[in-house]
Amino acid sequence: MELLWDIVISALLVIGGIFGFVGSLGLVKLPDPMTRLHAPTKSATLGVGAILIASMLWFATKQGHITLHELMVTVFIFLTAPITAHFISKANIFRDWPAETLPEPAGEGEWAVHQADADTSEGELAVKKETEAAREED
Amino acid sequence: MIRKFLPHPYLTLTLILVWLLLANAYTLNSLVFAVLVGLVIPWVTAPYWPARPRIANPLKIIEYVGVVIWDIIVANITVARIVLFMPNRDLHPAWVVVPLDLVTPEAITVLAGTITMTPGTLTAELAADGHSLLVHCLHAPDADAVRDEIKTRYEARLKEIFE
Numbered sequence: 001m002e003l004l005w006d007i008v009i010s011a012l013l014v015i016g017g018i019f020g021f022v023g024s025l026g027l028v029k030l031p032d033p034m035t036r037l038h039a040p041t042k043s044a045t046l047g048v049g050a051i052l053i054a055s056m057l058w059f060a061t062k063q064g065h066i067t068l069h070e071l072m073v074t075v076f077i078f079l080t081a082p083i084t085a086h087f088i089s090k091a092n093i094f095r096d097w098p099a100e101t102l103p104e105p106a107g108e109g110e111w112a113v114h115q116a117d118a119d120t121s122e123g124e125l126a127v128k129k130e131t132e133a134a135r136e137e138d
Numbered sequence: 139m140i141r142k143f144l145p146h147p148y149l150t151l152t153l154i155l156v157w158l159l160l161a162n163a164y165t166l167n168s169l170v171f172a173v174l175v176g177l178v179i180p181w182v183t184a185p186y187w188p189a190r191p192r193i194a195n196p197l198k199i200i201e202y203v204g205v206v207i208w209d210i211i212v213a214n215i216t217v218a219r220i221v222l223f224m225p226n227r228d229l230h231p232a233w234v235v236v237p238l239d240l241v242t243p244e245a246i247t248v249l250a251g252t253i254t255m256t257p258g259t260l261t262a263e264l265a266a267d268g269h270s271l272l273v274h275c276l277h278a279p280d281a282d283a284v285r286d287e288i289k290t291r292y293e294a295r296l297k298e299i300f301e
Binding site for chain 2: 017018019022024025026029030031032034036037038039041042043045046068069071073078079081082083085089090093102103104105106107108109110111112113115129
């Protein structure tokens with residue numbers, strides 16, 4: 001049993017290492033800033049995930065207590081990675097991709113970085129009014 | 139009355155759970171503090187969260203999380219393969235416009251996050267009117283197929299959950 005857990009934990013650590021490496025390699029190898037963003041947002045999350053699962057298993061099987069810290073780390077990575085990527089790509093679009101090089105959005109207006117008075121909160125306000133009306137009915 | 143002191147019950151529950159997990163100690167002591175945190179933070183930040191997201195179908199969340207976790211694993215293997223074995227000249231990066239049927243900001247945020255975490259796609263930008271997403275694909279010979287997959291696989295499910 002001991003040996004089996006050792007093998008599983010080591011395998012997870014190796015998988016984590018490989019994906020971490022691929023994420024970093026992608027940063028060097030891919031041709032431009034937009035494609036480079038893909039490598040760390042995906043490969044690195046699975047790499048970190050595998051290492052965290054290994055950590056949970058190690059504590060559960062070797063130390064005899066269950067830790068759930070690691071789940072929080074995973075959740076925080078899943079929450080922050082897309083937002084970071086979104087901000088980096090926004091900055092990149094603002095610098096290197098003028099409006100005419102991008103496809104047109106489906107609705108009216110431009111993409112948010114190219115429209116100086118962009119206000120996406122309009123839809124939000126409509127929803128707010130709706131919920132307030134629903135509240136008053138309650 | 140309850141709404142005033144407990145503006146976001148889901149947020150309160152989440153905060154209690156997160157605090158307990160962070161403290162990593164399941165004692166009465168940390169539970170008391172967790173409840174305190176869970177009550178005070180939603181109350182103090184209530185002005186920034188005017189609307190309460192409506193969750194029409196909570197059971198669907200489990201299915202959605204399962205689908206997304208599976209896709210994240212597949213995404214990693216796909217991207218790893220592209221990074222390791224595909225020469226840059228064979229790469230076809232593409233922009234894809236995804237028109238949105240979703241209207242609530244929470245649902246759009248979840249969709250945008252999901253797109254970033256899943257195979258070869260990344261949410262790059264939101265339209266100024268909030269009705270379409272600009273998605274960048276790492277390798278997409280067929281851009282329309284990518285858009286249709288996003289709409290059927292994720293957006294349809296989110297619509298059931300949030301609206």
